[in-house]
Amino acid sequence: MNYSKPEFKEKYDNYINGKFMAPLGGQYFDNTSPIDNSFIAKYPRSQKEDIELALDAANAAKQGWENTSAADRAAMLNKVADIIEENLEAFALIETCDNGKPIRETLNADIPLAIDHWRYFAACIRSEEGGATELDQHTLSMNIKEPLGVVGQIIPWNFPLLMLSWKLPPALVTGNCVVLKPAEQTPASASFLMEKIADVFPPGVVNIVHGFGPEAGKPLASSPKVDKVAFTGETTTGQLIMQYASKNLNPVTMELGGKSPNIFFNSVMDADDAYLDKAVEGAVLFAFNKGEVCTCPSRILVQEDIYDAFMERVVARTEAIIQGNPYDVNTMVGAQASNDQYEKIQSYFKIGKDEGAKVLAGGEANKLEGNLANGFYIKPTIFEGHNKMRVFQEEIFGPVVCVTKFKDEAEALEIANDTMYGLGAGVWTRDAHQLYQIPRAIKAGRVWVNCYHAYPAHAPFGGYKKSGFGRENHVMMLNYYRQTKNMLISYDKNKLGFF
Amino acid sequence: MERVAITEAATEILEQLKTKHGELIFHQSGGCCDGSAPMLFEKDEMYLDESDILLGTLHDVNFYMNQDQFEYWKHTHLTVDITKGRGASFSLEIPLGLRFLIHSRLLTDQENEILNTKNN
Numbered sequence: 001m002n003y004s005k006p007e008f009k010e011k012y013d014n015y016i017n018g019k020f021m022a023p024l025g026g027q028y029f030d031n032t033s034p035i036d037n038s039f040i041a042k043y044p045r046s047q048k049e050d051i052e053l054a055l056d057a058a059n060a061a062k063q064g065w066e067n068t069s070a071a072d073r074a075a076m077l078n079k080v081a082d083i084i085e086e087n088l089e090a091f092a093l094i095e096t097c098d099n100g101k102p103i104r105e106t107l108n109a110d111i112p113l114a115i116d117h118w119r120y121f122a123a124c125i126r127s128e129e130g131g132a133t134e135l136d137q138h139t140l141s142m143n144i145k146e147p148l149g150v151v152g153q154i155i156p157w158n159f160p161l162l163m164l165s166w167k168l169p170p171a172l173v174t175g176n177c178v179v180l181k182p183a184e185q186t187p188a189s190a191s192f193l194m195e196k197i198a199d200v201f202p203p204g205v206v207n208i209v210h211g212f213g214p215e216a217g218k219p220l221a222s223s224p225k226v227d228k229v230a231f232t233g234e235t236t237t238g239q240l241i242m243q244y245a246s247k248n249l250n251p252v253t254m255e256l257g258g259k260s261p262n263i264f265f266n267s268v269m270d271a272d273d274a275y276l277d278k279a280v281e282g283a284v285l286f287a288f289n290k291g292e293v294c295t296c297p298s299r300i301l302v303q304e305d306i307y308d309a310f311m312e313r314v315v316a317r318t319e320a321i322i323q324g325n326p327y328d329v330n331t332m333v334g335a336q337a338s339n340d341q342y343e344k345i346q347s348y349f350k351i352g353k354d355e356g357a358k359v360l361a362g363g364e365a366n367k368l369e370g371n372l373a374n375g376f377y378i379k380p381t382i383f384e385g386h387n388k389m390r391v392f393q394e395e396i397f398g399p400v401v402c403v404t405k406f407k408d409e410a411e412a413l414e415i416a417n418d419t420m421y422g423l424g425a426g427v428w429t430r431d432a433h434q435l436y437q438i439p440r441a442i443k444a445g446r447v448w449v450n451c452y453h454a455y456p457a458h459a460p461f462g463g464y465k466k467s468g469f470g471r472e473n474h475v476m477m478l479n480y481y482r483q484t485k486n487m488l489i490s491y492d493k494n495k496l497g498f499f
Numbered sequence: 500m501e502r503v504a505i506t507e508a509a510t511e512i513l514e515q516l517k518t519k520h521g522e523l524i525f526h527q528s529g530g531c532c533d534g535s536a537p538m539l540f541e542k543d544e545m546y547l548d549e550s551d552i553l554l555g556t557l558h559d560v561n562f563y564m565n566q567d568q569f570e571y572w573k574h575t576h577l578t579v580d581i582t583k584g585r586g587a588s589f590s591l592e593i594p595l596g597l598r599f600l601i602h603s604r605l606l607t608d609q610e611n612e613i614l615n616t617k618n619n
Contacts, residue, residue, distance in 0.1 A: 029596075045594070156532045157587055183532075183587040213589040234534030235565070236526050236545075237588045243546050257531025294531040340584025340598035344536060351575065351603040390603065393571040394535045420529065420567050466530065466567065 003103050003327040005033070006093040008188070011042035014050060014210060015194040017057035018203025024049045029212070031187055034100035034335040034342075035326050037374035043187040046211035048219040051179065054207035055225040058150040058177035061204025066147050066175040068202075073173050074122035076200050080169075081118035083196050084111065084161075091189060093327075095161055098188040100335030100376065101289050102326045113455060114165035117473070120457035121169035124475045138492035144485040147175035148251075149227035151481060152220045154241075156232045157183035157337050158292040158397075164190055167230055170477040172205065179207045179226070181217055185338050213237070224248050228481065231255070232294070234395075235466055253470025253480055255294060255463060257395045258423030261416040262286075262297035262452060263406075263438065265429035269306045275450075276313075279428045282452045283314045286401035287321055287333050287380040292341070294467075295424030297452055299392055300382075300403040301415055307405045311360070314382070314403075318361045321380050325372060333399055335375040342376035345398035348391055349381070357385035357402065387415045395421075409434070413441050422464030426452045445471070500613055502576060502606075503555040503562045509581040509599060513539070513558055516591050525557070525579065527564040527572075527601070528588065537562070537579055537599045538590040573615055578602045 011028055013020040028042035044050070065073075084091060091114075092106035101110070131143040151171045155163040160182060171178050182190040187210045194208050209216060221229050222244035231241050232255040245252045268279045286297050302310050326334035336342045342365070349363055362381030367373060380399040383391050392402045406412040416425060422444040429435060429450070439447035445462045448454065455461065460474035470480055505513065517523055522542035528534045539560075551563040557579060564572065584598035592599060606614060 154587075158532065184593070185585050185587060212594045213587055214591055214593060217587075218589045233532045234528040234530040234536075234588065236528035236538045237533070238530070240540075240545060240589060255531075257529075257534055338584050340536070340582050340586060340600060343582045343584070344600050347600060347602050348535075351605075354603070354605050388571070390571060390575060394529065395531050396535065397531060420571075 002329060003093055003096075005038070005097055005327070006090065008041040012044070012187070012191040014044050014046060014054070015191075015198070015206070015208040016050070016054045017207065018198070020194075021053075023047065023211070024053070029184070031098070033097050034337050035097065035375045036371040038371070040098060040188060043191065044210045046209050046216040048215070050209055050211070051216055051219040051223065052225075054179040054209050055150060055223055057204035058179050058207055059225060061202060062147070062149050062177045064202060065177055065205050068175070070125045070173075073175065074126050077118045077122035077169050077173055079200050080197050081115045081122070083200075084115050084118070084193070087196060088112070088115070091161060091192065094188050094192050096326050096334070098186045099157065099160060099337050100326055102331040102334045104329050104331070105289060110159055110162050113457075114162045117162075117165040117457045118169050121173045124478060125173045128475065128478070138490055140489045140491065142487040142489065144487060145174070145479070145482045146485050148481055148483060149176060150225060151176045151178050152223065152226040152229045153178055153180040154217055154221065154229070154231045154233065155180065155182055157185040158289060158294070160186040161189040161193065163232060164193070166472050168206065171230075171481045172201070174478050174481045176481050177205050179209060179220060181209050181211065181220055184210070184212050222247070226250065228252065238468065253472070254468030255470075255472065256466060256468040257294045258421040258444070258463065258467045259299060259393060259395055259419045260295050260297050260424035260426070260444065261299045261301050261419075261442070262426035263301045263412050263416060263428065264303065264306070264310060265412070265431060265434055266303040266306045267430040268428050269310060270430055275430070278450075280310075280313045280317050282426060282428060284317045284321070285452045287318065287399040288453055290333050290336055290378065291399040292337060292397050293453070295446065295453070296395075296397070297424070297426050298396065298401050299387070300401055301412055302403065302405050303412070304405040304407055311403065315360050318380050318382055323366055323377060323379065324368060333380055335377050336398060337376075339376055341397060342378065345378050345396055345400065348394070348396045348398070348400065352383050352385070352389065352391035355385065355389045355391070357383040357389055357391055360384050360403070362399070387418055393419060409438065413438070417443050420466045423467035424448065500610060501555045502614060503557065503579065504576070505557040505579040506581070509579050510558060512581050512592055512595065512597060513560060517560070520591060523560045523591070525560060525562040525599075526551070527562070527568065529565070529568050533586045533588045535601075536586065537601060538588055539592055539599060540589070541591070574606055574611060575603045576606050576610065
């Protein structure tokens with residue numbers, strides 16, 4: 001079954017204090033689809049005053065929301081999950097249209113995962129307990145978790161609804177009010193969501209403000225009216241947001257990308273079986289979501305004695321990728337999210353070739369026909385080279401992987417850890433010792449072992465080194481949005497005796 | 500001899516933004532989403548120290564990169580260009596529907612000798 005471009009209204013507004021509101025300055029920007037560069041709709045080009053309005057609404061709502069029971073808050077999250085599920089196909093189509101990712105990914109990954117995150121955090125809050133410790137016969141220490149207050153969230157454009165669903169549920173369910181700015185490249189699913197869930201939360205609890213980074217993102221990140229900022233993006237903006245937070249002495253969490261190694265030890269080829277087939281697919285997962293993933297396995301490290309035989313299979317599997325119309329259910333790789341990404345990837349093709357990297361597959365843009373000729377398609381690309389090359393060190397954020405070989409475990413680890421980043425890694429082996437020891441020695445927050453690109457809500461995700469800090473997903477996420485109130489209670493009727 | 504240059508089209512936008520915002524700097528970003536691209540900020544927007552390497556000055560606009568990143572980039576020459584696009588960072592050209600980007604080439608042997616033995 002194939003799909004086509006969904007219908008949109010001509011323009012959408014911000015969602016502030018429970019109402020859809022035009023930006024105060026009256027300005028909108030045109031959002032386009034990277035599939036064919038066609039117009040989608042107009043979205044608010046908000047300014048500082050719109051952010052202020054949203055922050056005031058959130059601050060006004062926070063006392064009431066904190067006092068709302070965990071059962072009620074969880075019920076609202078479950079309601080959101082149900083609404084997204086009832087509209088799964090519509091959300092998938094909007095996401096494909098706005099971001100350029102193939103419909104089979106949005107139908108089977110983005111939207112189902114987003115739904116599960118809402119449900120997971122609803123379950124977490126209902127099943128957790130606080131702590132009470134009797135320190136001595138007369139003294140009780142009680143830890144009560146309290147929300148931070150108002151959280152500012154700035155999300156990226158590579159998984160628009162999923163990133164929203166990573167960030168909103170844990171903040172809301174712990175009793176915080178949120179002002180969220182979607183990425184300006186992909187505002188569509190956030191607006192569609194607010195239209196569907198407008199009646200779920202009390203006014204002011206969730207506020208969505210669209211706009212450009214320097215005009216709306218910066219006022220949100222730097223405002224003294226927020227108690228925390230959560231950001232996913234790149235290092236320079238991450239550094240700026242931390243700088244703003246330091247003025248307000250606010251906590252932040254940062255997810256800033258990576259250059260993740262995907263390591264294949266020689267035992268992978270001990271048999272020609274289902275596992276080897278899975279490992280080959282694991283290497284080709286660099287092309288998932290056209291490589292626009294923070295954890296894109298963008299460096300393949302293969303043990304030298306299996307290098308030729310393994311890479312022959314990886315190249316063949318890469319060349320078999322179907323790239324084309326993202327609305328076609330058979331399409332595996334769609335369009336890059338924007339023209340500047342498309343141009344940036346091509347500039348990396350040039351420097352990669354200049355540095356002497358050998359092109360094993362792709363290496364150029366993919367000029368498609370008809371309307372798609374206006375879209376931003378890049379052929380899945382494999383470069384062969386060494387780890388000091390810039391294409392091995394920088395996040396290209398395209399369907400581009402760089403492959404190199406290693407002799408032994410020590411060299412595999414040396415190459416894997418020779419990077420500024422430490423977000424994800426993959427380890428593929430049939431050796432029971434390597435299964436545990438290699439992941440332990442890799443400096444990264446998530447190591448997939450004999451798998452890759454799985455993102456269950458129940459497993460913590462986040463970076464080492466310049467990939468950031470703080471974690472997302474998992475019950476531990478709740479505490480990134482809370483303070484601990486310690487109550488130290490004395491049941492002793494007798495004085496200390498000091499005074 | 501410079502590590503970094505700028506195209507005419509990018510210069511035009513840079514001058515336009517200088518008129519609007521005053522003194523500016525470039526800072527090369529790394530990481531995901533809009534990373535691996537130069538960001539343009541007002542001069543005092545970003546806290547800079549000795550870990551930020553000054554690669555060159557483009558029409559009175561200093562171009563910086565963090566030391567860690569510079570170690571992997573220092574054998575290449577960079578040219579700032581401009582393209583249609585929509586970034587999600589705080590870079591000042593974004594509201595214009597444009598994005599700065601970097602084209603790179605390897606330094607020649609002579610450039611490499613002068614730039615990377617003298618300065619480091």
